[in-house]
Structure formats: C-alpha cells, structure tokens
Amino acid sequence: MAALLSSIAVLNLSLFALGGEMKNTDNTKQNRIEIKDFAFNPKTITVKSGEKVTWINRDEEPHTIVSVEKQFKKSTALDTDQEFTITAGAPGTYTYFCSVHPKMTGTIVVVK
C-alpha cells in the first residue's frame, strides 16, 4: 500500500510538472490559507512536496508571508484580496509569520 501511495505521489508530481502554471486543474490539490482577522486559517496545513500553497488576504490590513528560517521567498505586502503562492519544497516543517504583525504565525508541514 505504501508503495502504491508513493507511486501516486510521483504521478501527481509529474502531472504537476507538466501542468506548469495550470494550478486550478482538477488534478492539483488546492492548498489555500485564508488570512482573516489577523490570523492564518488553517494555522497549520499539511501538503505534499511539490504542491502549491496559496495565501489570500481577506483583511483590510496588509499582511506578509515570511519564512522564519528564510526557507522560502517572502511575499511583498498583500493588500485586501491579494494572493501569494509558493511551491512546497523538501519534506519538513516550515514556520512562517507576518512581518508586519509578527504575532501572526503559521506552519506548513510538507510530506512526501
């Protein structure tokens, strides 16, 4: 069973690579984090390596997405309804925060 899952994951990855920027196709999982009331929701999200993660700001206040350990590129300030997307890299736990309102923190857990 583990082997089967692994191969599915590999298949997904290859589809993803072929799909390029067509991130909204049915084959691509939507990992969306909504920013609302000065909080990331969900606060912790688990995604597979290679999947995309998208934040959308629903506040009237600008927010940023910054990796605590500088493990992925930081966003510019997102105004209301603006989005920011990264592609999940190697498996691991990635913490991030809003550099404008550092009380806002979140975690991405990347699995194979």
Added chain:
Amino acid sequence: MKPNLTNQFRSQIMPDYISHDHEHDGIDRRGFLQCMAWAGTGLLWTISGGVLASRTLAEIAKAGGSLPAATDLSFLQISDSHIGFSKEANKDVTETFKIALDRINAMPTPPAFLIHTGDITQLSKPEEFDTFDEVLKSCRTKDVFYVPGEHDVLNDGGKLYRDRYLKSVEAKGSGWYSFNKNGVHFIGLVNVLNLQAGGLGQLGDEQLEWLEADVKDLGSSTPIVVFAHIPLWAVYPQWGWGTSDSERALGYLKRFGSVTVLNGHIHQVLQKVEGNVTFHTAMSTAFPQPAPGTAPSPGPMKVPAEQLRSLLGLTNVQYKQGKSALAAVDSNLS
C-alpha cells in the same frame, strides 16, 4: 500594565480633554489620575498646583485667542494618516488628513513643529508618500519630525521612508535620532523593523546602545520627550500593541524627572502615568481601531459616517519653562 478600558471608552466619546500633567509636588499623581478616571469627572484633568492652562485646538480656534503666555513650547503630534487606505472605515483618508491640517492652520499661534508618529501611508507606495507630501504643503507649520510605522517600511526595509523624511535630522541606524528644542530633549525611535515571529515591536540592541549614550550626559532635570510608532508600554500584547525591549529603553530614562512618551499605532487615545513617565497614544487622522480586546482583531473599526470625525484627531503638547511636565491635549476632527 492592564489597559484601563473605562478610561479608553471615555477617551472615545469625549471630544476634548487633557490627559496628563505631572509636577514635582509630592502628590501621588498616578493614584490621583486613576481616581479621576474612575470618578469620570469629565473634560479636564487638572492636577494640584493648577499650573495647567491648556485649551483644546477647537477652543483656541473658536475663541480666536492665543496660547497661554507662559507656554514656551507648543508642538503638535499627528499620526497614522494611512494615505492610500480606501476601505469602508474611511474611504477618503486624504480628506481627513487635510481637515487635520486645517485645524493646525486655524491655530492663532502655530505650533513650533509637528511630530508624525508613523503610518504616513497604507502600503509604502511612492505615490502614497507623494500625496502625503503634497497635502502637507498646505500646513503653515513647516518643520515636521517623523518616525516610521510598519506601513511605511513594508517592502524595502524603510529605504524610501528614510530617503524622504530624515533630511533635517542626523539619523542613525534604521532612522533613530534626537534633537533639542527649548531645553527639551526629543528622541525619535524606530520600533517597526526586523520584527521577530511571535513578537512585538522591537528597538534592538544597536538602537538601545545609542539611546543609552544619547542621554548619558544630560542633566536629570532635562525634560525628555520620546516618540515612536508602536506603544513603548504593554497596551495589549495579544494584539501586538507593545514593544518587547521597551523596558530597557525606559531604564535609561528612569533618572529623569519628566519623561513624556508619545506613540501612535493603535488609533485611539490611551494614557498611563508611571512614576515620572507619562505614556500617551494619539488618534489617527484616517480611521479608528477598536479598544483593546473588544473585537476579533485590531483591524480598522467601522463606525457610522457621522461619528467618524469624532474618532480622528490630533494631540497638542505644551511645555512651560520652569515646569518640568508637559501637557498633552487631544482634540478630534468633528
């Protein structure tokens, strides 16, 4: 450190009032002020000795009078203009900023200078700074001292801000500086950069070391005014309304007989007196924010249009030579 919410609500509904004044007269001012706050005695907070002769901007403008003769220095704090913001809470922040400047221009005796305690813009955009600068040209008072808000340093670590707003001062590091006026020592601090995950506003070691050296040779009777964007006291840490290393900064100022701390960021008037230190936050000229803990988040507070201007405003600060304390007077734009 817990905010006095009763006091807070009063500050929002009272159009004008004097927030503080403390003299070296042996009276327990803190207790007195708290007592006054709870008693809800109204517009004026006067302290024994009766040296306070402050009037609100609106009163001065209406009466066509001049500032009290004994006032040696009068300056004005303006804050949180958020030029570029256009959401429900205030769709025309440029207009309310203009109204604030009109109020300043209507004063028979103009303030010596303005202090802007940050969040000039909403998104640090060059065109937002341009608009601010253009509108500010209408102000009769030309000298303005700035500190940045987090909204002014969003994408470039504050470079654009520093290029524009620190020309008249000898700024160090990320933009902190000090200057003297009428025997008062003014210190502008930066606490919105290099913030740490999970943390609050931050001054940082380099700035704190500079501060220690900056005040080292000053006599203890020198009145000190410190201004920074995020409050230098723990107003409401759950919302990030505080500065993690402010205690260290205040430690360097402990020996001074009069320290006035002016902040913005929270878009409402709050004050606290602790020993010889008076903390004061100013209203925004753009939109109000909720009282600590009274909303799901500290985002812009929507109020009926007819109430908006009563929640926006300015702070006038007066210093009388020979009296170490400064008096801060808030007035709204309604």
